Amino acid sequence: MQTNLADFIKDTREGREADAILRSCVHCGFCTATCPTYQLLGDELDGPRGRIYLIKQVLEGKTPTAKTQLHLDRCLTCRNCETTCPSGVQYGRLIDIGRKVVEERVPYSFATNLKRTALRELLPRKWLFTPAMKTGQLFRPLLPKSLQNKVPRKENAGAWPTRAHARKMLLLDGCAQPAMSPNINAATARVFDALGVQLVVAPKAGCCGAIRHHLNDHDGALDDMRRNIDAWWPLVEAGAEAIVMTASGCGVMVKDYGHLLAHDAKYADKAQRISDLTKDLSEILPAFELELQIRLNGKIGKRVVYHPPCTLQHGQQIRGKVEGVLRAVGVDVQLCKDSHLCCGSAGTYSVLQPELSYQLRDQKLANLEASQPEMIVSANIGCLTHLQSGTDTPVKHWIELIDKALSAAH
Incomplete structure (x- = not known):
């Protein structure tokens, strides 16, 4: 062109x-x-x-x-x-x-700009978003359906493991996921603990920057990235093997730090190192397949259908790894028709473009539920929340399946 x-x-x-x-x-x-x-x-x-x-x-x-x-x-x-x-x-x-x-x-209308500003300023700030989400969960039955769709039911995260291990990896806690589904990161920590790996959360790390970046606040997003790099760097220098992502939307963003900060002389090399260390959960667990298979083969009897998030299969170009791990431990996992298509969540898209978003959600759910699964699993908090809002079939992060089975095996 x-x-x-x-x-x-x-x-x-x-x-x-x-x-x-x-x-x-x-x-x-x-x-x-x-x-x-x-x-x-x-x-x-x-x-x-x-x-x-x-x-x-x-x-x-x-x-x-x-x-x-x-x-x-x-x-x-x-x-x-x-x-x-x-x-x-x-x-x-x-x-x-x-x-x-x-x-x-082309300035947005006052109403649209207000909505975008609220998303940009509220979601990345855990100290604001977490109490807001807890309040929403408390009054969830009284909320209109449109808000209920964005407020998942409160779940018990369970205990975070306290054992120390020689092998250590960092875990991005994130901004929205800890408030909406704290059980995901806790389940991941328990699985890694069982495999002899300690997951460490850097207290000052927060939003990956994706929310601000995709809402056109590129400078604010770069500040988020620099803060995370500063928070992780001492632990990287201390020998952390990887930075584990349980939300593929965060993973695709952090893997892009090296590119987005390439112009910043102070952070360019560090940013590239952070990107190189960043791994989706599904990139790490295949190395532990044999151990998981020995512990769990035949212990997870659910019929499961998997929705691969766009940020995993298209953004990170990772396909087949989640299914591979689940099948290795005995899960009957299927992909649905048109599994390459988006569910309509897409970060803040479901708030800003609800009509199109819910059309895509309903199409996706029709395909996912065609095989009458006992559970739908995915790998990103946005997809999980969006899909659950349209179905009574449980929608879970795939690591929760493994965590539950490991707990039952003890």
Whole structure:
């Protein structure tokens, strides 16, 4: 694709990156076949190729409109198009650049801006979000359905292991997940403890930066990243083997720290080291498959269907590992029809684009429940909460299955 970027962007870091991405697109349109919003709306501008053209026009100096903004905001950033693209177009990075430029020129309405600001300022701050979530859970039966969908029922996290082990790994506690489902990280710590690995949480680490980044507050997101690097670095230097991610949405973000902070002389090398150490849970546990198999084979009798989050299968390009671990320990796990498609959660998308989000959720649940599973499992807090809001079938993080079975085996 030929480009001629406008003066305001062409010599900037973002401009050079966008130019390279635009030039790699060959207009083939393969991406439209796997774009969830294009499938729903049938509009070229609600597919990756159309959005790429819109971004190109804006970066070349055309004045964006509210319609431009709408088409870009309807994108889930699921990155299914990246998996499909034969040319390796890094669409996820391009859409982040394009959205930020458009927002600078097309202000949101007061109501929309208020909602986006609330999400950007509340969710990443654990000291604000946790008491808000606890209050919501306390009064959950009185809340309207739209709010109940965002407030999972309170669950008992169980005990955090206290044994020390020679092998140590860091665990990102995160911002939203500890309040919404504290049992996920606790279950992960118990599983690792049983395998002789101690998971350590750095107290000053917090939001990975994804929320602010995808809401166009790129500077705020970089501050989140720097804070996490500072919090983790002493433990990295002390020999932590990896930084474990139990939420794939956080994992894909932290793995991008090296790229996003490459311009920062103080943090560039540290950021790349952090990205290199970052591993999704499903990348670590295959090394322990044999031990888990010996302990658990035949002890998990549930019929399970697995929803692979977009941030895992498309963002991190990790496929097959969760299913492999579960099958190794005897779980009857299946994938559903169109398992490559997004469930509609997509971070804050379900709040900002509820109509499309719930259409995608209902389509996904219909496919997931077609095999009449006893449980739906996934690997990201957003997917878990979103899917559970539309079904009575239990929706759990897959590590909770293993934790429960290990506890029962003792």
